[in-house]
Amino acid sequence: MKELIESLFVRTYGPLCQSKNKGLNPLPDFYRQNAEKFGYVHYGKGEMTALETYSCKQCGASDRERLYAYWLRAKQSQDGDCSRKALIHFAPEAGLSTFLKKTALYGRYETADLMMEDVSHRVDLMKLPFGENSYDFFICSHVLEHVDDDAAAIQELYRITKVGGGGILMAPIITDLPRTIEDPTVKDEEERWRRFGQNDHVRLYNRFGYLERIRAQGFRVELLGKDFFGRKLFNKLGLKASSVLYVVYK
Ligand SMILES: [Zn+2]
Numbered sequence: 001m002k003e004l005i006e007s008l009f010v011r012t013y014g015p016l017c018q019s020k021n022k023g024l025n026p027l028p029d030f031y032r033q034n035a036e037k038f039g040y041v042h043y044g045k046g047e048m049t050a051l052e053t054y055s056c057k058q059c060g061a062s063d064r065e066r067l068y069a070y071w072l073r074a075k076q077s078q079d080g081d082c083s084r085k086a087l088i089h090f091a092p093e094a095g096l097s098t099f100l101k102k103t104a105l106y107g108r109y110e111t112a113d114l115m116m117e118d119v120s121h122r123v124d125l126m127k128l129p130f131g132e133n134s135y136d137f138f139i140c141s142h143v144l145e146h147v148d149d150d151a152a153a154i155q156e157l158y159r160i161t162k163v164g165g166g167g168i169l170m171a172p173i174i175t176d177l178p179r180t181i182e183d184p185t186v187k188d189e190e191e192r193w194r195r196f197g198q199n200d201h202v203r204l205y206n207r208f209g210y211l212e213r214i215r216a217q218g219f220r221v222e223l224l225g226k227d228f229f230g231r232k233l234f235n236k237l238g239l240k241a242s243s244v245l246y247v248v249y250k
Pocket residue numbers: 014015016017018019056057058059060061
């Protein structure tokens with residue numbers, strides 16, 4: 001009863017720092033300014049990025065990190081003991097990585113990235129040095145829009161995942177884009193800003209194109225949105241109503 005009453009007064013909740021009513025910060029204005037400067041026309045049209053409620057005031061976690069942390073914890077209470085399971089986290093977000101280490105949701109937790117210094121494995125996602133069926137679960141968020149050959153990267157993720165395992169596989173999705181646009185040959189940073197909305201992105205997905213590419217490598221995809229999590233939770237986590245969590249299974 002106490003919890004029920006308490007929950008009525010929670011306006012914002014931070015699943016990584018367990019904070020209540022600490023509030024959320026907007027996305028830094030830098031992105032809007034650059035969109036204007038370079039003529040990027042899809043600013044603010046992302047399926048997920050919550051412009052006004054982007055980061056947790058308490059711990060700095062982004063909207064997507066909050067959703068992943070919430071879902072991973074809920075998944076664990078359903079899956080039970082994961083102390084013998086292995087999770088690999090690509091391009092690990094600092095807040096989420098700290099959360100996963102602290103909570104030890106998975107017995108084995110490893111990190112991987114091409115550029116970052118402080119990771120378990122320095123790897124290229126398009127050519128991973130791991131055996132088949134090595135990991136029970138992976139997190140690969142906002143990486144695919146950076147790699148030249150995303151099909152090769154998805155194929156590698158599929159290969160290293162155990163049968164019956166899966167992952168959180170996310171990329172920025174532009175909701176009203178008629179088709180995925182890409183050009184890894186564009187190296188000029190201003191041109192990348194103009195076309196893809198960031199200096200190191202090589203493509204912009206629409207939802208259909210994204211799903212098509214994931215499924216082509218064999219993954220089954222689950223789309224978990226507002227209907228799954230509920231409007232109330234979405235509001236507490238400060239998520240944009242159109243946000244979708246893409247979970248893939250092998
Ligand atoms: Zn927080």
